[in-house]
Amino acid sequence: MSDARAILIVEDDKKRAELCEILSKLRISVDVRKSLSALPQTSEIRRLKKELALHLRKSRDLEEAYDSTLENFMAALDLRDVETYGHSKTVARYSHVLAEAAGIHDPQALDSIRKGALLHDSGKMAIPDAILKKPGPLTPKEWEVIRRHPALGYGLVRDMKLLREVGDIILYHHEHYDGTGYPKGLKAEAIPFEARIFAVADTLDAVTSHRPYRAPRDFRAARHELETNSGRQFDPKVVDVFRGMDLAVWEKIRFETTRLLPPFDDARFQSSPR
Numbered sequence: 001m002s003d004a005r006a007i008l009i010v011e012d013d014k015k016r017a018e019l020c021e022i023l024s025k026l027r028i029s030v031d032v033r034k035s036l037s038a039l040p041q042t043s044e045i046r047r048l049k050k051e052l053a054l055h056l057r058k059s060r061d062l063e064e065a066y067d068s069t070l071e072n073f074m075a076a077l078d079l080r081d082v083e084t085y086g087h088s089k090t091v092a093r094y095s096h097v098l099a100e101a102a103g104i105h106d107p108q109a110l111d112s113i114r115k116g117a118l119l120h121d122s123g124k125m126a127i128p129d130a131i132l133k134k135p136g137p138l139t140p141k142e143w144e145v146i147r148r149h150p151a152l153g154y155g156l157v158r159d160m161k162l163l164r165e166v167g168d169i170i171l172y173h174h175e176h177y178d179g180t181g182y183p184k185g186l187k188a189e190a191i192p193f194e195a196r197i198f199a200v201a202d203t204l205d206a207v208t209s210h211r212p213y214r215a216p217r218d219f220r221a222a223r224h225e226l227e228t229n230s231g232r233q234f235d236p237k238v239v240d241v242f243r244g245m246d247l248a249v250w251e252k253i254r255f256e257t258t259r260l261l262p263p264f265d266d267a268r269f270q271s272s273p274r
Contacts, residue, residue, distance in 0.1 A: 084176050087205055088162060090257040092117040093200035095169075097196075097249065101195055102241045109165060113194050115169065116169030123153030123170070150174055168192035173199065178234045190233075196235040199240055203234070208254060219247040 010016040016032060023030050038212065095117035096110055106111060124132060127149055131142045153170040172186060172195035179187030207222035223243065230239040 032243070038039060040146075053195075087209065088118050088121065090180060090254060091198070091205045093253045093257055094204055094250065095198050097240070098201050098242060099194065099197050099251065101245055102193075112165035113169065113197065115241050116166040116194060117198050119153065119157060119166065120170050120173045120198065120202070121149065121153065122156050123149035123151065126152045147174075150183050165192070165194045169198045171197050172197075173202065177235050178232045181233075191235075196238050198236045200234055203229075204242070205254075208250075219250050221249070222250075229244075 010019060020030050020032060024082050047060065052184060092114050092186070096114045099110055099113045104113070131145050132136065132144065150171050150173060154167050157170055169192075174192055175181035175186045175191045175195060177186050177188055177191065177196070178201075201225060204219075204222050207217050207225050208219060210216050226234055226239050226242060230236045
């Protein structure tokens with residue numbers, strides 16, 4: 001046996017056995033531990049644990065700052081179109097809760113869905129105000145410009161190297177379950193699941209929000225809208241998940257995310273939905 005020694009800290013029994021066998025073949029003596037806490041508490045170990053705790057705190061602080069930056073970016077974008085101010089934050093919460101109810105429990109996947117929902121309209125930053133805020137109906141050419149915003153937003157997050165689920169929501173959030181949406185006309189399960197979840201959350205917010213051309217409707221009206229368009233605009237399975245949930249869940253989220261919004265002046269904003 002050589003003089004080489006290693007401390008092996010692996011919780012999984014199978015992986016630990018496999019690594020011990022490999023190190024043994026390399027003639028390396030192994031001190032096997034299941035966790036860092038099982039090591040003798042030398043001054044060096046204590047120092048390393050303190051450094052690890054510090055790095056973890058810094059990582060959490062950085063993640064919180066990153067999330068705040070995304071939220072502030074979308075809040076600033078929402079201000080361009082005041083009738084939908086606060087929409088991004090609300091629909092991000094809806095999407096997260098609906099995804100959990102639909103069976104997604106991995107924290108990273110849920111966080112990606114939340115971020116994708118938050119950034120879904122980021123491509124609108126490249127749409128001219130003359131089109132985005134135009135009163136009355138858009139021309140066919142103007143609709144072509146509007147329909148570019150999913151691809152424009154996708155290009156933005158691709159450069160930011162965010163996770164796939166984030167980009168999928170941004171690129172495919174206007175696809176319809178029956179294939180009549182855009183930009184690619186995807187149908188049914190060809191549409192990423194997270195984008196199908198978002199479509200339901202997005203309409204839930206749209207129906208229950210103030211618009212210059214109508215007053216907000218209640219969550220029963222939103223449920224009726226989703227049921228009516230199940231299998232056409234929306235995935236029937238996701239609609240069924242929504243139907244199985246208490247409407248009070250969504251009312252609470254809406255209150256928490258919109259209670260600080262500014263009052264609306266109907267006379268100032270007269271435009272059609274985009």
